[in-house]
Amino acid sequence: MTFEAVIFDADETIFNNQGIHEIVTKRVLASLGLSEDLVDQVHSKWDEFYFSEQSRIVEEVGFCIDRENAGRSLVLALKEFGKDISIEEADNYWEYMRQEYSKRSKPYLDAISLINYLEKKGIRMAIVSNGDIEIIHKRLNNAGIEHHFEFVIAPCNEFPITKPDMKIFHESLSKLKITAEKTVFVGDNPRSDVMGANRVGMFSVLIDRYGVNSELEGLQVPNLKISSFEEMKSIFEK
Numbered sequence: 001m002t003f004e005a006v007i008f009d010a011d012e013t014i015f016n017n018q019g020i021h022e023i024v025t026k027r028v029l030a031s032l033g034l035s036e037d038l039v040d041q042v043h044s045k046w047d048e049f050y051f052s053e054q055s056r057i058v059e060e061v062g063f064c065i066d067r068e069n070a071g072r073s074l075v076l077a078l079k080e081f082g083k084d085i086s087i088e089e090a091d092n093y094w095e096y097m098r099q100e101y102s103k104r105s106k107p108y109l110d111a112i113s114l115i116n117y118l119e120k121k122g123i124r125m126a127i128v129s130n131g132d133i134e135i136i137h138k139r140l141n142n143a144g145i146e147h148h149f150e151f152v153i154a155p156c157n158e159f160p161i162t163k164p165d166m167k168i169f170h171e172s173l174s175k176l177k178i179t180a181e182k183t184v185f186v187g188d189n190p191r192s193d194v195m196g197a198n199r200v201g202m203f204s205v206l207i208d209r210y211g212v213n214s215e216l217e218g219l220q221v222p223n224l225k226i227s228s229f230e231e232m233k234s235i236f237e238k
């Protein structure tokens with residue numbers, strides 16, 4: 001099979017977000033007079049509420065509202081540790097979080113290397129992310145790699161749906177004017193990235209840098225699982 005395009009997920013596929021949420025959580029704890037020792041527990045509760053709220057909100061209002069969700073899930077997480085904060089206070093932390101991600105989240109070196117490699121091979125590239133489109137553009141721009149991508153689709157901002165909904169994958173194919181068989185989709189999330197790509201018949205690649213996805217079943221099984229982008233180059237060698 002000759003592939004002509006690669007669609008990337010953004011967070012933890014191109015961009016390294018390791019440790020950033022912890023930094024933000026520490027700042028939240030310090031400003032509320034809570035112990036820094038709680039950072040892991042609060043962080044994981046915040047994440048837990050965030051992801052369960054996200055599916056609930058999408059079902060309820062048919063739209064992914066990241067800002068409200070992040071605030072609301074922080075309020076719920078802190079409640080578990082006996083701290084009540086208002087939505088307005090939570091919203092300030094969200095703004096801080098966006099700034100920290102814009103500043104600290106940088107592309108993985110092997111992602112840059114793959115992007116340059118694909119560019120030389122004449123492979124077209126795009127991004128489909130469930131994240132914040134403004135922060136994605138900011139980070140691409142800061143890293144000087146924005147021009148490699150034909151477009152960024154971020155359903156949270158543009159569509160009333162999120163990955164793994166097939167509509168987003170079809171939309172990206174129609175923007176590229178290409179068929180699924182000629183397209184590779186790479187992401188770090190077995191559900192939103194791999195399942196979505198598999199459903200529409202793209203060649204799916206799971207990047208599992210930290211070895212966290214050992215049990216994959218059904219539609220979540222990727223065509224290729226890698227731990228570094230170096231391993232992806234072989235599928236473009238003729």
Ligand SMILES: [Mg+2]
Nearest residue numbers: 009011012188
């Ligand atoms: Mg991701």
